[in-house]
Amino acid sequence: MTPLVFFKALADDTRLRSILLIQSQSELCVCELMTALDEIQPKISRHLAQLRKLGVLVDRRQGQWVFYCINPDLPQWAADILQTLAQQESQLISANLAELQKMGDRPARTSQCC
Template sequence: MTPLTFFKALADDTRMRSLLLIQAESELCVCELMAALDEIQPKVSRHLAQLRKLGLLVDRRQGQWVFYSINPQLPSWANEILQTLAKDEAELIGGNLTNLGQMGDRPERVKHCC
């Protein structure tokens, strides 16, 4: 992971919001991000695939669902930037977190997910 690829990933609004939402929630699946971002599945999936390919995200499969989380192998500087963004720009994803919260609690979301 180079700083250039990291910042290019953050340059897209959907990718940046996805990263910050995943960081805030520890892990999310595509359907949760669709609800939070109010975006269609192909767009969300495409951006998640890019983030995974760049090494920013890792995925975990559970049955038919794929859950994404921040790659624990990220360089410390990248983690610090994400943490600073999340702290200093919390209002950036506030509406997205509200949308996510309207899905209900996590066990209910997982039952109806994807």
């Protein structure tokens, strides 16, 4: 992955918030991101597919759920940027995390994605 591709992926608000939410929670499914971001399923799924295609995210299936997490093979410079963003700009997703915490019936996890 090149820096240009990576930064273009982060340039969209939905993708950026999704990545930061996933990083903060280790993994999330589409329904959790829909709740946290107050967006419709097709939009979230489209952005997740783009991030998966670019290699920023990986997914795993557990029954009817598909969970997404940060690709453990992400270049170190990219992982460092995401970590720095999460630490320095936590207020960017604080309202989204609050919405996620209010969500009932979150899917149970039997293992971690990555």
